[in-house]
Amino acid sequence: MVDVEGPTDAWVRCDQCVRLIYDKRFIRSLRVCPDCGTHARLTAPQRLDQLLDPGSALPIPHIDSVHDPLDFVDTRPYPERLLDARAETGLHEAVVCVRGTVEGWPVVVAAMDFRFLGGSLGCSVGALITEAARTSLRLRVPLLLVTASGGARMQEGALSLMQMAKTSQALAELDEAGILVISLITDPTYGGVAASFATLADVILAEPGARLGFAGPRVIEQTIGETLPPGFQTAEFLLRHGLIDDIVPRAAQRTVLAQLLALQDHRADPADPAPEPGPAPGPADLVRDGSTGRAPEHILRCADQVPAVDSWTPVQLARHCERPTILDYAAHLLDGFHELHGDRLGADCPAVVGGPGRLNGRPIMLIGHHKGGSQLAERQRRSFGMPSPAGYRKAARLMRMAAKLRLPVVTLVDTPGAYPGPEAERNGQAVAIAENLRLMAGLPVPIVAVVTGEGGSGGALALAVADRVLICENGIYSVISPEGCAAILWKDSDAASTAASALRVGAAELLRLGIVNGVVPEPPGGAHTDPTRAAALLGAALEAALDELDPWEPRRLVRARRDHFHRFGVDEPNRALKEVTGEA
Structure with a gap:
């Protein structure tokens, strides 16, 4: 989107349909073009303001990481690029991590900002994503990853590459603990971010038109010498090919996220004592004609x-x-x-x-x-x-x-x-x-x-x-x-x-x-x-x-289910029932 100054008012020109949009209307529509539906890029602070309940955001402290580990210089020294990015964006890094709520449901959010060196994945970004995951684990609340990245940060070499493994490992710990992870893919999400934490979530949502892929389209075309089909790597293409769960317009994102975040709330901490088991729910309750008497x-x-x-x-x-x-x-x-x-x-x-x-x-x-x-x-x-x-x-x-x-x-x-x-x-x-x-x-x-x-x-x-x-x-x-x-x-x-x-x-x-x-x-x-x-x-x-079935802890539930199916075709069905009750 391009800002256009008028005599008294500010206007915005949509990059897609080239229509002029009154600035205040553009902001009310969450920076979505009301004519063609193009979703303009948001900064990380704008994204947090859009998604989180007002006043609920609490920042996660910045994590120190290595600084210019390669003494990297291209046309300019890497530290100068970092200082410029910080000055232009007002951010310390390409991701902002906070705790907050969405319609009252607690969440930890890591929101990336493409303005900061293309949202590239460097050591500091990896450390912040990992800390967000650990905060989610400690508080036992879901993690929301809002991605926007051109890939790994070249100026940090192989150390940048290692952040893919580091962040993936952090999400694996959330898997083991049963903590919900949601990705919201925004445009663009490529390279090391796409091939690590962005696509390891339980639920992957995307904004309309958002692009996601490991290699960018220009790299692909140069490598294979072929022209890519229209819409390649867009959210719509990815949905048709089973790679994301849904496309959610910006106006609906808070509602959808709240529905998903609510799934975590019912769970007791695994350290809590299991409820006392009642009568077994498996085959021991089911005589051959299907009657239990109760x-x-x-x-x-x-x-x-x-x-x-x-x-x-x-x-x-x-x-x-x-x-x-x-x-x-x-x-x-x-x-x-x-x-x-x-x-x-x-x-x-x-x-x-x-x-x-x-x-x-x-x-x-x-x-x-x-x-x-x-x-x-x-x-x-x-x-x-x-x-x-x-x-x-x-x-x-x-x-x-x-x-x-x-x-x-x-x-x-x-x-x-x-x-x-x-x-x-x-x-x-x-x-x-x-x-x-x-x-x-x-x-x-x-x-x-x-x-x-x-x-x-x-x-x-x-x-x-x-x-x-x-x-x-x-x-x-x-x-x-x-x-x-x-x-x-x-x-x-x-x-x-x-x-x-x-x-x-x-x-x-x-x-x-x-x-x-x-x-x-x-x-x-x-x-x-x-x-x-x-x-x-x-x-x-x-x-x-x-x-x-609710009172049953997993191991006994699985045993009863397996015993139930084990008895089909057995000449002595009562034997399987006795095995469940311990009478055999």
Whole structure:
């Protein structure tokens, strides 16, 4: 943005659309062009004023570091450049670190300033970022990194390079302690910053148009001799390729950050004594017909409680195109739900949706399949709920984040199966599913899975290794679709209804087999007839299941989950139950 002086008033010219903006209007819009939406660069002090509650910022003391370690001189001595940068910016270094609050939620912020030697990562910046992380660890409050950098500071040589390892190590300590880390990528973020602390956060947000990458576009083009595509390395490009979680305009950043910061607040200090365990929540409570004798009314635990229907009716209802989607349920049930995107490996699968939110005040991580609803174009975009490997890897990333923050995981299963295309096979579909099965078996937080529609084969199971597996009244769960089974065994796809009966895909049969632990009632005629009521019934069942699991410390929770799945197919199911209770 360029300042333009008028006769009496100040104006600003947008670099992108070349429109003139009245200065006061520009400031009110948080320095975002009201015509084209270009986000002008902010200084570190401006950024802190924008994000933090007024008067809440408390500076983190400056950390001394080596000064001109190489006696570096190019056209000028390095100390002179430092003095000029300090004089021009009023800052001591290229990052400002403070403690503060966002909508009342505590946070430690490290905000970089591109004006100071291009926001380069030198020893002093590394020391300040590390001190911000240690302050976050000491206070047990989240860390917010606002990045803007051209890369490492050349004038400090290999010592600058070492700051990448130093800051990454500091964030690893926060991972081990279960402290939330958020990155807000601003334009530009390149080089050593991009390849260290900027991209190691649990959640990576970006401003519209912000550029992020290891090598800059000119370096890439000179190296490979090719012209890069339009928008390369922009936030929009990165979101499509699964490398960031979301793009958040400046006006929405405080709200989004507050929702994320609230996830940390519920956690007790790990040093606090664990609650006394009650009766085990695992298989010892679940006899083979699914009845516990003390189940809440909103979860049907006995097969006789499930209304009797023919075997083909639930197949049709489970596939109804107007059945509520995971986003419908999230809108009805969760406060502050924020969808997170990408597997951080290069792709974002729209057939899997996930993100944190609050279920009646309880923070959870919601993950599930999304078929796309009633519109054909949207169903096609989401591959009819059939995930690619990127979808399962995204789910795994969010489950690991939930484990770090000690959030219960809720999965909503609704898929015909994993996507069967050649690209999925090339990208390791089988491995992605297998990795999720292993991850969920040992995840140290409560997991509740609900088959809300179709539970198709391994593509469904990859999100359903849980402490409580529920199914909606008109859901189905099977090793293969009835049509596929009929074609293979009956040699006649028209025998699908016969195959559905033989496979016992309906809720009541699954409850008798012990495949599911309970059934969630639906409105008469199916969930699509009254989505609001269906969501209320699902929400009540989820709360009941989570209430049962909440008291359990991780090791015992994992043992019960593993024992539960271990007993499937065992000739003596009671033996596995006795092992859990210590009777064997």
